[in-house]
Amino acid sequence: xAEPESFTVELNGFSSRIWKAGSGPKLGFIAGFGGLPRWIPxxxxxxxxxxxxVPSLPGFPGGERGHTVLDNHLDWVLATHLxxxxxxLDGADLAGSSVGGSLAAEVAAIWASSVRRLALIAPFGLFxxxxxxxxxxxxxxPDVPGLLCxxxxxxxxLKAVPEGHNDPEWPIEQTRASEAAARIFWPLGNTKxxxxxxxxxxxxxxxxxxxxxxxxxxxxxxxxxxxxGKTEIKTIPGAGHLAELDQPDAVAQAILAWTAQP
Amino acid sequence: MKLMWFHLMPYTExxxxxxxxxxxxxxxxxxxxxxxxxxxxMYNDFMDELEFAAECxxxxxxxxxxxxxxxxxxxxxxxIASALARRTTDTALCVLGNSLALYNPPTRVAEEFAMIDVIxxxxxxxxxxxxxxxDTCFAYGQNPSVLRERYLEAHDxxxxxxxxxxxxxxxxxxxxxxxxxxxxxPVQKPRPPIWIPGxxxxxxxxxxxxxxxxxxxxxxxGYKAGQTTMTGFWEEMKRLGKEPNPYQxxxxxxxxxxxxxxxxxxxxxxxxxxxxxxxxxxxxRFANPxxxxxxxxxxxxxxxxVSRAAEAxxxxxxxxxxxxxxxxEMxxxxxxGYVIIGSPDEVAEQLREVAKNLNVGHLMTLLQFGNMKKDVxxxxxQLFAEKVMPQLKDVFSEWEDRWWPQPxxxxxxxxxxxxxxxxxxxx
Numbered sequence: 001x002a003e004p005e006s007f008t009v010e011l012n013g014f015s016s017r018i019w020k021a022g023s024g025p026k027l028g029f030i031a032g033f034g035g036l037p038r039w040i041p042x043x044x045x046x047x048x049x050x051x052x053x054v055p056s057l058p059g060f061p062g063g064e065r066g067h068t069v070l071d072n073h074l075d076w077v078l079a080t081h082l083x084x085x086x087x088x089l090d091g092a093d094l095a096g097s098s099v100g101g102s103l104a105a106e107v108a109a110i111w112a113s114s115v116r117r118l119a120l121i122a123p124f125g126l127f128x129x130x131x132x133x134x135x136x137x138x139x140x141x142p143d144v145p146g147l148l149c150x151x152x153x154x155x156x157x158l159k160a161v162p163e164g165h166n167d168p169e170w171p172i173e174q175t176r177a178s179e180a181a182a183r184i185f186w187p188l189g190n191t192k193x194x195x196x197x198x199x200x201x202x203x204x205x206x207x208x209x210x211x212x213x214x215x216x217x218x219x220x221x222x223x224x225x226x227x228x229g230k231t232e233i234k235t236i237p238g239a240g241h242l243a244e245l246d247q248p249d250a251v252a253q254a255i256l257a258w259t260a261q262p
Numbered sequence: 263m264k265l266m267w268f269h270l271m272p273y274t275e276x277x278x279x280x281x282x283x284x285x286x287x288x289x290x291x292x293x294x295x296x297x298x299x300x301x302x303x304m305y306n307d308f309m310d311e312l313e314f315a316a317e318c319x320x321x322x323x324x325x326x327x328x329x330x331x332x333x334x335x336x337x338x339x340x341x342i343a344s345a346l347a348r349r350t351t352d353t354a355l356c357v358l359g360n361s362l363a364l365y366n367p368p369t370r371v372a373e374e375f376a377m378i379d380v381i382x383x384x385x386x387x388x389x390x391x392x393x394x395x396x397d398t399c400f401a402y403g404q405n406p407s408v409l410r411e412r413y414l415e416a417h418d419x420x421x422x423x424x425x426x427x428x429x430x431x432x433x434x435x436x437x438x439x440x441x442x443x444x445x446x447x448p449v450q451k452p453r454p455p456i457w458i459p460g461x462x463x464x465x466x467x468x469x470x471x472x473x474x475x476x477x478x479x480x481x482x483x484g485y486k487a488g489q490t491t492m493t494g495f496w497e498e499m500k501r502l503g504k505e506p507n508p509y510q511x512x513x514x515x516x517x518x519x520x521x522x523x524x525x526x527x528x529x530x531x532x533x534x535x536x537x538x539x540x541x542x543x544x545x546x547r548f549a550n551p552x553x554x555x556x557x558x559x560x561x562x563x564x565x566x567x568v569s570r571a572a573e574a575x576x577x578x579x580x581x582x583x584x585x586x587x588x589x590x591e592m593x594x595x596x597x598x599g600y601v602i603i604g605s606p607d608e609v610a611e612q613l614r615e616v617a618k619n620l621n622v623g624h625l626m627t628l629l630q631f632g633n634m635k636k637d638v639x640x641x642x643x644q645l646f647a648e649k650v651m652p653q654l655k656d657v658f659s660e661w662e663d664r665w666w667p668q669p670x671x672x673x674x675x676x677x678x679x680x681x682x683x684x685x686x687x688x689x
Contacts, residue, residue, distance in 0.1 A: 138547045179553035183407035
């Protein structure tokens, strides 16, 4: 596993961690529910062909308590745009998962020139009364890993306290990540993104874990239907909501192939 | 000390197999369990019980707010309090309270509380809970990440709406109103006393101390579980150099009194087991929305577990833990101190101990609980008033209660016309 370069940028008075690894054309990734408390194999797979740049959203691991000054959706969208800019991702290809996928879509919609090609993994942002997304916050703790990943061990590995790590801040940071997601998407996950999907002109790949127990597969069609640019839907066998954790190679290959196109 | 009478208004006819067949009494309890025609009688019984407690001489009658809740049928305690204002004369009306972040705009609370204060001639105690996760984040869809900040801003807005004589603009982080100027204004000047029912968070202790509000711990788990919390509050008060006036604190205690302890055990067993078995059957899914508990409070808990593992068992449990290890049968309920039972002398002795140990001058008694029938509730109430209350009135007499309502002099207050329903029932 490659050690990424790590640096921070300032965002609204808080610092945000940026990870960078690999070489080649830049590719940004915004993490999903729970954020990235540690480097994951999926990023290594992307770094084989691209310079992968991973900024931390406010409140998510690496993003300090930056969520506490973001009071509405405009605040979040502006913060994400500024973060991508500071991470050097203007005009680059962009991938986002889950909650991060929703904000990646917002940026592609509102600042069309800031994203070249887009890849979204089961993004939040919509809500269908007939097929409601699962409430990720109203869950008993033992049920959470199996809701977010097809293989619960993947989520547990992401969130496990690092060996020899005795910092009481670790669990607080993980709760904060869930709070930050809630701050954007409580209570239904519906940010009315649907209204802005037609503004997305970037070619958009929609990736969906075949065993996603959070976002119904039908939401992929809604995204594809709403987005103006060319879209393609690809389901990933053996993957849950955070498909990049369950099937790092398959998801990375799909994104690399999509963003390799002119 | 003040003896107060608290009603939760539990639905009294949840089925015997409620726990086995339903995930939760709260948030997603099924509507098929609610029979409005039966609830008609429950509400009227409950209001009779509150009025009876006032007649018996309790210092205050208390109501509170819950939503989507099978053990609390008061989404709006203000409705009940306004009716009680007409049917009582000198008893304080303690609304404990309105969850400020749920009202848009929050001046609605300033208005309704002012109405109750005016109708009652200045008998209102204004309670402001943040509200439980179930009520606020799940039933009312409020964002747990901003709930407390919204609450604090709403508090400041309500206080200003009560006290600022001129029309003003409120340019808040969460609320903007161009013309704040509530009518009516409260009778009590500068404003009704503010009481804060809270959990065990350091921030709330500090805030109550700084604001000079009453801190109340509404524990269903009795004095043994309440000790840690109340000690925490008083330690914070001391740290801030505030005097330990017991009247700056309130505590809820479930009580069952009878001629003998054996009789009390028999009489209150069913309602106690109903309350702890069915009413407090709460799905842990709804207990911990992220952000509801502040990081400082989480941090104290986490560090506590790491550094004080030995003390973990006595630390204030979180909702989820608390409900999982809850005693649901009478022996456990009594042993753990959830319910104090006994003869009047035994109860008085225990409550005196509780008041002294917790340093609490406002004791809120829960004398109707679970599926207790009106005749039993009234028996409990009357026996308490006649034989327990006199033994406790002198406690803390050396302290001044600066947080009690200051009503208009009785001679200046309106006398509601007498109400004779039988005369109207001609048809």
